[in-house]
Amino acid sequence: MKILVFVNHVPDTETKVKVGADAKSIDPTGVNYMLSPYDEFGVEEGLKTKQQLGGEVVVVSLGGETNKETLRKALAMGCDKAVLLKDSSVRDSYSVARSLADYAKEYGADIIFCGKQSIDYDDAQVGALVAEMLGIPSVSVVVKLEIKEGSITAEREIEGGHEVVVSKLPAVICAQKGLNEPRYPSLKGIMDAKRKLIEEKIPAAVESRVEVIAMSNPPAKAQGKIVGTDASAAAELVRLLHEEAKVL
Amino acid sequence: MKILAFAEQRNGQFKKTAFEVVTAAKTIAGQLNGEVIAVVVGNNIASIAGQLGGYGVAKVLIVEDTRLELYSTTAFAKIIADVVKEEGVEIILLPASEMGKDVAPRVSVKLDAGLAAGCTALKVENGIVKATRPVYAGKGLVDVIVKTPVKLFTLRPNVFTASAPGNIEAVVERRQVNLEETDFAVSVKEIKASSGKKDVAEADIIVSGGRGLKGPEHFGMIEELAGSLGAAVGASRAVVDAGWRPHDEQVGQTGKTVSPSLYIAVGISGAVQHLAGMSSSKYIVAVNKDKDAPIFTIADYGIVGDAFEVVPAITAEVKKILGK
Ligand SMILES: Cc1cc2nc3c(=O)[nH]c(=O)nc-3n(C[C@H](O)[C@H](O)[C@H](O)COP(=O)(O)OP(=O)(O)OC[C@H]3O[C@@H](n4cnc5c(N)ncnc54)[C@H](O)[C@@H]3O)c2cc1C
Ligand SMILES: Nc1ncnc2c1ncn2[C@@H]1O[C@H](COP(=O)(O)O)[C@@H](O)[C@H]1O
Numbered sequence: 286m287k288i289l290v291f292v293n294h295v296p297d298t299e300t301k302v303k304v305g306a307d308a309k310s311i312d313p314t315g316v317n318y319m320l321s322p323y324d325e326f327g328v329e330e331g332l333k334t335k336q337q338l339g340g341e342v343v344v345v346s347l348g349g350e351t352n353k354e355t356l357r358k359a360l361a362m363g364c365d366k367a368v369l370l371k372d373s374s375v376r377d378s379y380s381v382a383r384s385l386a387d388y389a390k391e392y393g394a395d396i397i398f399c400g401k402q403s404i405d406y407d408d409a410q411v412g413a414l415v416a417e418m419l420g421i422p423s424v425s426v427v428v429k430l431e432i433k434e435g436s437i438t439a440e441r442e443i444e445g446g447h448e449v450v451v452s453k454l455p456a457v458i459c460a461q462k463g464l465n466e467p468r469y470p471s472l473k474g475i476m477d478a479k480r481k482l483i484e485e486k487i488p489a490a491v492e493s494r495v496e497v498i499a500m501s502n503p504p505a506k507a508q509g510k511i512v513g514t515d516a517s518a519a520a521e522l523v524r525l526l527h528e529e530a531k532v533l
Numbered sequence: 534m535k536i537l538a539f540a541e542q543r544n545g546q547f548k549k550t551a552f553e554v555v556t557a558a559k560t561i562a563g564q565l566n567g568e569v570i571a572v573v574v575g576n577n578i579a580s581i582a583g584q585l586g587g588y589g590v591a592k593v594l595i596v597e598d599t600r601l602e603l604y605s606t607t608a609f610a611k612i613i614a615d616v617v618k619e620e621g622v623e624i625i626l627l628p629a630s631e632m633g634k635d636v637a638p639r640v641s642v643k644l645d646a647g648l649a650a651g652c653t654a655l656k657v658e659n660g661i662v663k664a665t666r667p668v669y670a671g672k673g674l675v676d677v678i679v680k681t682p683v684k685l686f687t688l689r690p691n692v693f694t695a696s697a698p699g700n701i702e703a704v705v706e707r708r709q710v711n712l713e714e715t716d717f718a719v720s721v722k723e724i725k726a727s728s729g730k731k732d733v734a735e736a737d738i739i740v741s742g743g744r745g746l747k748g749p750e751h752f753g754m755i756e757e758l759a760g761s762l763g764a765a766v767g768a769s770r771a772v773v774d775a776g777w778r779p780h781d782e783q784v785g786q787t788g789k790t791v792s793p794s795l796y797i798a799v800g801i802s803g804a805v806q807h808l809a810g811m812s813s814s815k816y817i818v819a820v821n822k823d824k825d826a827p828i829f830t831i832a833d834y835g836i837v838g839d840a841f842e843v844v845p846a847i848t849a850e851v852k853k854i855l856g857k
Contacts, residue, residue, distance in 0.1 A: 301805075377647070414638040425634065447725045448604065449724070463780045494680055495678070496679075496680055498678055500674065502674070503813075511829070515836075516838065520850050522836060524854075525834055530833065533762070
């Protein structure tokens with residue numbers, strides 16, 4: 286099996302978002318970056334698939350030099366090889382997907398794992414875009430996956446339940462929390478990852494289709510009302526919800 | 534200019550988002566001098582399609598096929614793209630529901646169209662649609678424009694309000710889309726419903742519990758309050774990770790993003806990752822015994838007190854007021 290995993294390098298979840306000088310993007314000063322949480326489930330599922338069916342797991346990220354930190358983390362978890370599609374320009378999901386799809390085609394992936402969404406731009410597009418570009422199946426928001434003789438049965442989360450989806454390989458699987466428990470890198474894994482070479486490639490330039498024209502912080506909320514300090518406040522709270530907020 | 538609204542239905546019933554999307558399409562059509570067409574895809578849907586007329590849709594296209602009873606990303610993408618080409622549509626609106634989020638990227642590739650995903654506002658300025666979308670889990674907002682001739686937007690559920698329906702029936706036209714076996718390369722075999730419970734992603738009111746509840750056995754009072762409000766039960770990651778609650782209830786940056794009219798957080802501290810998923814709720818109520826808990830910084834109403842006393846009291850009051 287040729288297993289590909291796409292991983293994104295994103296500001297960690299604690300990040301306070303400050304708008305940068307260009308008024309269009311985040312100010313990166315003091316921001317810590319990490320492997321996007323859903324992509325960690327993707328890495329784990331890639332490794333599990335290799336355990337089941339053999340082959341190799343190649344992890345790919347598109348971005349600048351610093352994306353290597355995230356690639357190293359994936360290597361430390363046990364991926365065999367890492368590829369950086371080196372490009373620090375501002376790209377939309379389409380443009381990212383185009384380059385990832387080009388790489389997947391060249392590599393000849395049997396299965397591709399990605400996260401259900403990156404936690405930076407929260408786009409939830411790249412997996413399905415890549416699949417459509419390659420003309421292959423995809424399943425998004427996957428919480429359960431079974432692969433048998435080239436066929437897949439996946440469960441994906443929808444509102445109020447799960448859809449049981451059937452399809453065939455090659456396919457793109459977008460991981461959701463619940464799919465697996467990502468392993469912690471072992472000490473040996475971390476040491477090995479430091480020695481592994483990260484292959485660098487320059488992806489073709491692709492024009493974005495969606496352009497950010499301004500970025501802002503959401504308006505701050507006015508200080509709320511403390512209705513009381515014990516159960517006796519319940520009546521007043523419910524009255525406020527009913528008469529003032531009119532949500533009951 | 535033609536604007537297409539994808540009206541999502543499941544089991545022969547429109548989702549609430551269908552009316553939200555159609556209303557939003559009607560609003561921008563008004564500003565662009567455009568015309569709204571809706572498309573409904575499924576099996577046995579002819580009888581509901583006319584309803585959309587009440588929201589200002591002149592024409593509803595239906596694509597019916599027994600194989601479309603359940604969702605298929607490949608078939609639905611082909612149908613939507615075909616309809617767009619046939620009708621010469623320039624703007625396509627879909628819900629950012631699990632169906633809409635799944636199908637929209639595929640449609641965008643088929644049509645060489647840019648897609649702005651998960652929008653919370655649409656505005657027309659100088660004849661151009663400008664969309665606002667939350668990024669970094671709502672800690673930032675970006676205004677975007679789509680630069681391709683055909684443009685797609687998915688709209689976050691519960692944010693756009695559906696207009697009050699009038700009683701005009703729309704003209705319903707049946708469209709034939711030639712579907713081969715290969716168009717069902719990905720297909721849903723069955724749906725496993727989570728025991729009739731309300732999903733946080735769709736609920737208008739959510740009551741969420743956190744670690745302050747001390748144990749899974751105490752979620753009974755959260756369920757009871759939720760029951761009295763017709764609300765969904767939500768949870769913080771701490772309690773999901775502890776195995777107290779299923780992860781489909783998790784609200785937050787790595788859980789679900791919700792925008793209900795009322796969000797009640799009980800025994801939840803309000804870590805940034807939790808706030809990320811619910812800060813766009815219209816009204817937020819916090820019950821927490823620590824007056825300095827960060828959840829109070831975004832709550833509209835708070836009770837600083839012990840959940841074990843406060844929550845049953847709220848339930849009793851709600852029952853009084855709602856007569857249940
Ligand atoms: C990568 C990453 C992603 C994450 N994603 C999410 C996410 O999606 N969603 C999420 O929720 N979290 C997420 N978290 C976790 C988050 O940081 C917090 O740990 C979590 O939200 C805390 O849950 P909690 O509020 O239930 O528990 P705690 O922080 O332990 O808070 C419990 C609260 O209960 C109060 N309390 C105690 N007893 C009582 C009582 N008797 N009555 C009333 N109040 C009481 C306490 O004062 C306290 O404020 C994420 C973390 C990371 C690192
Ligand atoms: N720059 C990137 N490099 C590699 N993979 C990416 C990149 N951006 C997104 N992805 C993958 O696509 C998934 C969905 O991302 P998005 O559509 O941006 O929300 C992520 O979870 C990653 O697996």
